[in-house]
Amino acid sequence: xxxxxxxxxxxxxxxxxxxxxxxxxxxxxxxxxxxxxxxxxxxxxxxxxxxxxxxxxxxxxxxxxxxxxxxxxxxx
Numbered sequence: 001x002x003x004x005x006x007x008x009x010x011x012x013x014x015x016x017x018x019x020x021x022x023x024x025x026x027x028x029x030x031x032x033x034x035x036x037x038x039x040x041x042x043x044x045x046x047x048x049x050x051x052x053x054x055x056x057x058x059x060x061x062x063x064x065x066x067x068x069x070x071x072x073x074x075x076x
Contacts, residue, residue, distance in 0.1 A: 002054065030050045031049050
């Protein structure tokens with residue numbers, strides 16, 4: 001499982017498979033599409049998205065070129 005490091009004021013931020021907030025305790029979920037309707041937020045095809053992301057991430061990490069920038073577009 002992937003995790004983020006060197007995030008100020010945070011530890012153990014995982015990136016994993018899941019579809020809704022019930023699948024996460026503050027971690028990042030990956031998906032093909034997202035429903036951003038308040039109260040119904042979810043992602044689809046999470047396992048497929050994670051598999052592709054994992055391969056890209058591991059390849060970049062081995063080259064020493066991995067950086068991930070997170071942008072929060074949530075209005076809450």
